[in-house]
Amino acid sequence: MRTSIATVCLSGTLEDRLDAAAAAGFDAVEIFENDLIASASSPESIRARTQDLGLSIDLYQPFRDAEGAPPSRFAAVERRFRAKLDLMGRLGADTILVCSSVSPDTIPDDALSVAQLRTLADLAAARDMRIAYEALAWGRHVSTWEHSWEIVRRADHPALGLCLDSFHVLSRTASYQNVRNVPGDKIFFLQLADAPRLDMDVLQWSRHHRLFPLQGGLDLAGFTRAVLDAGYTGPLSLEVFNDVFRQADPHRTAVDARRSLIALQNAGLTPPADLDGIAFAELSADASSGPELETLLRALGFTHSGQHRSKAVQLWEQGTARILLNSGAPAAIRAFALESTQPEQSAKRAEQLLAAPLPRRRRQSEADLTAVAAPDGTEVFFVRTSPAGWHDDFLPTGESADGAGITGIDHLSLAQPFDRYDEAALFYRSVLGMTDDEAGEFAAPYGLIRTLAIRDARRRARIALSVPVLRRGDWAPAVPHPQHITLATSDLSRTAAALHTAGIEPVPIPGNYYDDLEARLDLPAGLRALGAMYDEDEHGHYLQLFTPVIGDRVFFEIVERVGGYRGYGFANVPVRMAAHRAQRHRKEVRG
Numbered sequence: 357m358r359t360s361i362a363t364v365c366l367s368g369t370l371e372d373r374l375d376a377a378a379a380a381g382f383d384a385v386e387i388f389e390n391d392l393i394a395s396a397s398s399p400e401s402i403r404a405r406t407q408d409l410g411l412s413i414d415l416y417q418p419f420r421d422a423e424g425a426p427p428s429r430f431a432a433v434e435r436r437f438r439a440k441l442d443l444m445g446r447l448g449a450d451t452i453l454v455c456s457s458v459s460p461d462t463i464p465d466d467a468l469s470v471a472q473l474r475t476l477a478d479l480a481a482a483r484d485m486r487i488a489y490e491a492l493a494w495g496r497h498v499s500t501w502e503h504s505w506e507i508v509r510r511a512d513h514p515a516l517g518l519c520l521d522s523f524h525v526l527s528r529t530a531s532y533q534n535v536r537n538v539p540g541d542k543i544f545f546l547q548l549a550d551a552p553r554l555d556m557d558v559l560q561w562s563r564h565h566r567l568f569p570l571q572g573g574l575d576l577a578g579f580t581r582a583v584l585d586a587g588y589t590g591p592l593s594l595e596v597f598n599d600v601f602r603q604a605d606p607h608r609t610a611v612d613a614r615r616s617l618i619a620l621q622n623a624g625l626t627p628p629a630d631l632d633g634i635a636f637a638e639l640s641a642d643a644s645s646g647p648e649l650e651t652l653l654r655a656l657g658f659t660h661s662g663q664h665r666s667k668a669v670q671l672w673e674q675g676t677a678r679i680l681l682n683s684g685a686p687a688a689i690r691a692f693a694l695e696s697t698q699p700e701q702s703a704k705r706a707e708q709l710l711a712a713p714l715p716r717r718r719r720q721s722e723a724d725l726t727a728v729a730a731p732d733g734t735e736v737f738f739v740r741t742s743p744a745g746w747h748d749d750f751l752p753t754g755e756s757a758d759g760a761g762i763t764g765i766d767h768l769s770l771a772q773p774f775d776r777y778d779e780a781a782l783f784y785r786s787v788l789g790m791t792d793d794e795a796g797e798f799a800a801p802y803g804l805i806r807t808l809a810i811r812d813a814r815r816r817a818r819i820a821l822s823v824p825v826l827r828r829g830d831w832a833p834a835v836p837h838p839q840h841i842t843l844a845t846s847d848l849s850r851t852a853a854a855l856h857t858a859g860i861e862p863v864p865i866p867g868n869y870y871d872d873l874e875a876r877l878d879l880p881a882g883l884r885a886l887g888a889m890y891d892e893d894e895h896g897h898y899l900q901l902f903t904p905v906i907g908d909r910v911f912f913e914i915v916e917r918v919g920g921y922r923g924y925g926f927a928n929v930p931v932r933m934a935a936h937r938a939q940r941h942r943k944e945v946r947g
């Protein structure tokens with residue numbers, strides 16, 4: 357189907373927005389009136405630009421406070437409407453969105469609205485143009501799609517049809533199934549927007565929190581199917597008012613937007629392959645963090661088991677936990693590999709969903725690893741570790757160690773750039789076919805943090821995303837996005853003892869934390885002495901230990917899941933962040 361995006365979804369000048377929409381592969385745009393009014397370009401030059409870019413202008417919007425106007429005001433409505441039709445002629449647009457009136461003087465009389473919309477439809481028809489009438493969820497008299505359809509049906513004018521906007525419909529009702537019964541040719545336009553489920557004023561919700569399809573909690577897939585079942589054949593057009601997208605790079609946002617429509621349509625998409633966990637995490641390391649990471653990995657019981665054939669990359673292993681150390685850059689998680697049952701299939705789907713491909717980093721005779729860039733720039737590989745694969749690119753060192761109980765990588769925690777969080781969630785859901793596991797919001801020392809854990813169907817590969825709720829203030833210390841690798845251990849005391857023997861102590865957790873826990877829960881013995889954090893759910897409990905930060909953003913977490921605990925210990929995040937901050941402060945004071 358044709359795809360379209362409203363200019364209001366994107367940031368920058370009108371030209372920036374048009375360029376971004378075209379570059380992302382959209383067929384059309386909706387021109388939002390404010391964006392045009394603020395533009396220094398004439399309608400003719402905007403028309404020429406869209407044509408050069410291969411875009412059409414499928415909608416001009418919105419035309420406000422038209423129907424239900426007191427008769428004394430309607431002459432002014434007609435005058436304004438004629439001017440907008442003139443403008444559309446200059447733009448080369450043929451459909452105008454008229455939204456339901458919000459003006460306090462609106463007269464609640466369907467017969468009046470019907471008559472006035474017929475008058476406007478006559479004016480549009482005389483120019484081969486047409487009106488798509490939309491019920492705003494906060495409209496004064498008309499606020500439901502059923503009511504807007506009743507008025508369009510009664511007006512019975514060939515130049516008057518419906519605009520269905522998923523947000524206005526789904527923010528008010530879950531019962532949209534009757535949309536199927538509207539004649540498809542009377543649905544002139546379909547606008548798509550998702551949103552998180554929030555309990556707030558619907559106008560504020562709509563103007564600040566809309567998201568692209570599959571980024572929020574509304575049933576976009578079901579709604580779109582119902583509209584298509586009705587026989588709608590126009591474009592799928594995104595109309596998202598979002599405070600973050602309004603200030604983000606429009607080229608990135610436009611790709612995110614297109615991805616949402618590709619995933620929503622799910623037509624001809626290669627299905628996601630089953631995932632078997634995280635095959636490895638690759639850390640970059642520089643002259644100071646490299647030796648520190650080596651010391652830490654050895655203390656945790658890892659073996660430096662392999663050396664890359666052609667690159668300065670070390671392989672460290674314990675159980676199925678594999679860490680690559682790649683020298684040359686400050687400590688950070690630069691890449692991770694997903695163990696895929698079908699790496700080619702995973703890569704194909706990623707390409708279909710516009711994941712940015714990365715140049716292959718290999719030589720002849722080395723494994724052919726396919727990688728794409730996640731929204732935060734982390735490289736994501738799709739691999740199969742056995743029977744043969746990437747592992748063979750490492751020459752065995754012959755070293756061996758006893759280990760310290762670590763069995764594998766439990767999950768990765770990746771703080772996301774502020775502008776990329778919703779994009780990241782959609783990326784992991786759509787490209788990797790992962791599902792949401794647990795979401796939370798916490799008051800951390802320097803501001804609110806939002807977290808979202810996502811996982812594959814079998815809970816083998818897990819990633820925890822986080823982001824500040826508001827862009828960080830000046831007071832907050834300038835810590836770049838923290839990242840950590842969470843290692844699973846079968847025995848946290850054993851791993852802790854190994855660390856201690858090697859002279860590395862976990863991040864000290866304040867006594868206040870344990871006092872509070874003890875007041876609420878029956879804790880396992882020795883928790884305080886171990887310096888571990890604790891959480892529990894209906895399945896079991898969770899013990900967590902944190903290493904100091906290496907460089908300025910990377911650390912390890914060691915966890916023991918007891919009795920099938922399924923969470924991530926999110927409730928402990930603020931205390932852990934404060935503990936890391938306190939440790940860093942002491943280090944700075946010591947110099």
Ligand SMILES: O=C(O)c1ccc(O)c(O)c1
Binds near residue numbers: 490492547
């Ligand atoms: O928020 C608004 O006013 C507004 C305007 C036009 C639309 O199509 C819409 O869905 C909302």
Ligand SMILES: [Mg+2]
Binds near residue numbers: 490595
């Ligand atoms: Mg709309």
